[in-house]
Amino acid sequence: MxxxxxxxxxxxxxxxxxxxxxxxxxxxxxxxxxxxxxxxxxxxxxxxxxxxxxxxxxxxxxxxxxxxxxxxxxxxxxxxxxxxxxxxxxxxxxxxxxxxxxxxxxxxxxxxxxxxxxxxxxxxxxxxxxxxxxxxxxxxxxxxxxxxxxxxxxxxxxxxxxxxxxxxxxxxxxxLTETRLRAQENARLERGLLPHPLLAGSDLRFAARYRPGRSRALLGGDFYDTVRTPDGTVHAMIGDVCGHGPDEAALGVSLRIAWRALTLAGLCGDELLDTLQQVLEHERADAEIFATLCTVDIAPDGRSAALCLAGHPAPLLVAPGRAPALLPQDDGGPALGLLADARWPYREVELGDAWSLMMYTDGLIEGKVGAGTRRLGQEGMIELITRQVKEGLRGEELLEAAVAEVRALNGEELTDDLAVLLLERG
Missing domain, CATH: 3.40.50.2300 (Response regulator)
Structure with missing residues (x-):
């Protein structure tokens, strides 16, 4: 039988x-x-x-x-x-x-x-x-x-x-045992796959939050990193691979590791992004896959930075005596993987003596507000961060509160990957 x-x-x-x-x-x-x-x-x-x-x-x-x-x-x-x-x-x-x-x-x-x-x-x-x-x-x-x-x-x-x-x-x-073992495995994977910022010798403070959109996933297609080169420049990057599957997550890790290696090797500007685009083209599972990217190179004195946008939302700058505002985003280049001969212009921006610079992926701004179809958007994010800064939140507390409120406004778990990186001075 x-x-x-x-x-x-x-x-x-x-x-x-x-x-x-x-x-x-x-x-x-x-x-x-x-x-x-x-x-x-x-x-x-x-x-x-x-x-x-x-x-x-x-x-x-x-x-x-x-x-x-x-x-x-x-x-x-x-x-x-x-x-x-x-x-x-x-x-x-x-x-x-x-x-x-x-x-x-x-x-x-x-x-x-x-x-x-x-x-x-x-x-x-x-x-x-x-x-x-x-x-x-x-x-x-x-x-x-x-x-x-x-x-x-x-x-x-x-x-x-x-x-x-x-x-x-x-x-x-x-x-309970399976949950504990899964948590231990995820912690080991997280230590190996999520970046550890290399900021030795810098007076900048670093904080980050990461939430994959896929249920029980450890990583999504979002990625970020921060390193300090021997000349004292702090290089920060955040990016987003289109899509939400394991192939996109693996590609995000590849791009993050490639960016760190190229940056520490001294590449910058179009040469760096063109090489990253070649990595994407060789590693992506489908020819339609692309990735957005935002890089910020902060000068050794911390008062200015060079901004480059490749189809990515502009960072948010918060400074004493000024209303929180987005850095200029009207002259960026295309996302990586879209155009073979693309160029990505850099723009010099003034930061000042004391500031907080928040870099993020669109998972932070595309959540819904209430039961309708209205999205939070960049304006809603600025209002949210402005209010929380006025309440005295900084660093890890600011990111934790921001992500929690975005999830609460959405009314359910966010479906898109979310990454937020915060650098502070003064």
């Missing part, structure tokens, strides 16, 4: 009235659970125990609906076929050449039930003379075993309750 497909990986549902449903698998429907004592069985808090009976695994698969919490399996149920891979009656050769029958596995049916219902509590039913096999059933995966001669409603009710609770506890512990 073929083994039915396993049930979905989720715990059984609780019944609305708090009762339990027991699926009994035995070839004698009027056997172990007959009699008035069994009919009066109750679960926790006096709630009823509903009983379904299957004579074989085929019937069990049909009766194993979402409201079943526990399975009682008669270990004496005939084994359908040989678990070792040998057909019934097949004979194998010993080393001496003697033909012998393949040994039966007494717990084969139990193993099949565990595969059929991996998230259900399973009780093994056997004769008292088979205590050794009953103990082995627990080692294989059953929650407990019961002796047929001692079975009554009270004993079975208690065994069902305990088995269901143990299974739920095991399921919760397994989920």
């Amino acid at each position: 073929p083994v039915p497909a396993p049930r979905p990986a989720e715990p059984p549902a609780a019944l609305p009235d708090g009762g339990l449903t027991l699926l009994v698998i035995e070839d004698d429907p009027g056997g172990s659970l007959s009699g008035p004592d069994m009919a009066a069985m109750t679960g926790a808090a006096g709630k009823p125990v509903r009983i379904r009976t299957a004579r074989n695994l085929t019937e069990a698969a049909r009766l194993l609906t979402d409201d079943v919490q526990c399975i009682l399996l008669d270990l004496a149920l005939p084994t359908a076929d040989c678990p070792t891979g040998a057909a019934p009656g097949e004979r194998t050769l010993t080393p001496s050449g003697t033909a012998t029958a393949a040994p039966p596995d007494e717990l084969d049916t139990l193993r099949r039930v565990l595969r059929l219902a991996p998230h259900h509590a399973v009780l093994a039913l056997t004769a008292e003379a088979d205590a050794e096999r009953a103990a082995e059933a627990v080692r294989v995966g059953a929650q407990d075993y019961l002796f047929r001669d001692e079975l009554d409603g009270r004993v079975l009710s208690r065994a069902i309750r305990y088995a269901v609770e143990r299974k739920r506890a095991d399921f919760a512990q397994r989920q």
Whole structure:
């Protein structure tokens, strides 16, 4: 008999009235659970125990609906076929050449039930003379075993309750362990893939926030980095690969690493961006993929910077005595990957003695505001940041509050990747 497909990986549902449903698998429907004592069985808090009976695994698969919490399996149920891979009656050769029958596995049916219902509590039913096999059933995966001669409603009710609770506890512990392992793996990946700013010797303060749009993803297509070169210039970059899949995330990491290597090697201007465009063209999964980019090269004295935009939103400058405003964005170049002979002009901008410069991807400004279709946009972002700066927020606190408010205004989790980088002086 073929083994039915396993049930979905989720715990059984609780019944609305708090009762339990027991699926009994035995070839004698009027056997172990007959009699008035069994009919009066109750679960926790006096709630009823509903009983379904299957004579074989085929019937069990049909009766194993979402409201079943526990399975009682008669270990004496005939084994359908040989678990070792040998057909019934097949004979194998010993080393001496003697033909012998393949040994039966007494717990084969139990193993099949565990595969059929991996998230259900399973009780093994056997004769008292088979205590050794009953103990082995627990080692294989059953929650407990019961002796047929001692079975009554009270004993079975208690065994069902305990088995269901143990299974739920095991399921919760397994989920907790998986979550912890996933978090540890993500932390290791994050340390390896997200950048560590190289700002040794600089008086600038750095902060960043990153949120991938894909559910459970570690990285999206957004990327950023900051390094200080030996001449004292601080180079900051933020970019966005179009799309939201793993290919786009991998491309973003490639572009970020390439930018850092080229910057530390001394490349700048069109030479740097043209090389980055070549990297994108060689690494992208599709010829339609492109990436926007914003770079800022802050002079060693910290009072001015060179700005370059490749199809990317302009940074926001916040300085004492001035209203927060976007840096000039009307003379940028195209996104990387769109034009073969593109040029990307640099523009000198004055920063002043004390300032905060916020670079961001469009995930920060394309979230909705309220239940309608209106987007936050750059104007809404400026108003939001202006208010939070007036409240005294700076650095990490400012970015944390900004991202939290953007998510709250959207009314649900943001679907686009989001990266925000903040550099401060004074």
